[in-house]
Amino acid sequence: MTERTLTIIKPDSTEKGNVGAIVAHLEREGFRIVAARMMRLTETQARAFYEVHRERPFYDDLVAYMTSGPVWPMALERENAVSYLREVMGATNPAEAAEGTIRKLYGESIERNAIHGSDSPENAAKEIAFFFPRTELV
Numbered sequence: 001m002t003e004r005t006l007t008i009i010k011p012d013s014t015e016k017g018n019v020g021a022i023v024a025h026l027e028r029e030g031f032r033i034v035a036a037r038m039m040r041l042t043e044t045q046a047r048a049f050y051e052v053h054r055e056r057p058f059y060d061d062l063v064a065y066m067t068s069g070p071v072w073p074m075a076l077e078r079e080n081a082v083s084y085l086r087e088v089m090g091a092t093n094p095a096e097a098a099e100g101t102i103r104k105l106y107g108e109s110i111e112r113n114a115i116h117g118s119d120s121p122e123n124a125a126k127e128i129a130f131f132f133p134r135t136e137l138v
């Protein structure tokens with residue numbers, strides 16, 4: 001089933017100049033870019049985006065990190081986009097990610113892990129709407 005998901009290319013990737021390589025990797029894996037923007041998240045935006053993690057001990061660090069540099073949110077379309085992106089992205093901790101996955105190739109720690117990917121179709125819809133009005137999905 002053709003489906004949409006959300007990725008965010010994170011500040012460690014923009015800092016290291018890995019944006020182009022990551023976009024190329026995603027396109028090679030058959031994802032179509034439906035929407036994209038480059039931005040710097042405000043603290044309020046980062047807190048809201050990661051609201052589900054607010055009770056976790058890493059929440060404040062995660063918010064500080066996600067606001068530390070530019071990010072590239074993108075809506076992606078593909079057959080089984082949500083689960084396939086999670087496969088291509090690899091485990092949250094790059095040290096545990098499979099060979100050839102984006103986090104293994106470009107991540108450096110559980111926090112600086114290159115990209116975000118939605119964890120379910122329901123969250124994908126919410127996360128896409130968080131960054132993009134319907135009219136910007138092409």
Ligand code: CMP
Nearest residue numbers: 053058062092110111112113115116117
């Ligand atoms: P992401 O897919 O963006 O969703 C939540 C993020 O929290 C996750 O990627 C990690 O970067 C971060 N995260 C998850 N677990 C931990 C942890 N134990 N310590 C620090 N950061 C974490």
